[in-house]
Amino acid sequence: MNERDLSRATGGPADEPLPLVILAGQSNAQGWMGDGRLFEKDPIDAKIPFRWVICGRNPMLPGESQKSRGWETLGPQIGICGHGNPASHFGPEISMARKLAKAGKQVAVLKVTIGASSLYGDWRLPDQEGLTDDLLAEARAALADLNQAGRQAKICGFIWI
DSSP states (O other), rough: OOOOHHHHHHTOOOOEEEEEEEEEESHHHHTTOOOOGGGOOOOOGSSEEHHHHEOSSSTSOOOSSSEEESSSEOOOOEEEOOTTTTTEOTTTHHHHHHHHHHTOOEEEEEEEEEOEEEEEEEISTTTTSHHHHHHHHHHHHHHHHHHHTTOOEEEEEHHHH
């Protein structure tokens, strides 16, 4: 999503900050078995800024993180979501964001997940070289990109699954 599209999707520059919801967690947050081929599009998806990361610091998906190319619109994510899953998937962010949008609430969604992870061993407290550091770095980048597109944002919710 380029700056013009992001501005249009978020209602353009406004006096009020755009609410940002962060969804984080393990396989159910990621979309375990949420087959992207079965994703039913909704016209409202084009009005919901969405950014996602599948963290790479995990035995299930070793190596580099997989992520969106900055802000996109709501939809399935590419990448592996567990062994034997299809090449794209989606999770609970879809119904949450659609319900908020249909209720007249503009919201952006940042999703940072990895299956088969634990709070104690993988996510850890900030500055302990865990996935929480990845989440915080991505949140900072997401907010900076919105700011660069002319839209202030404010974290209004955090959902852990």
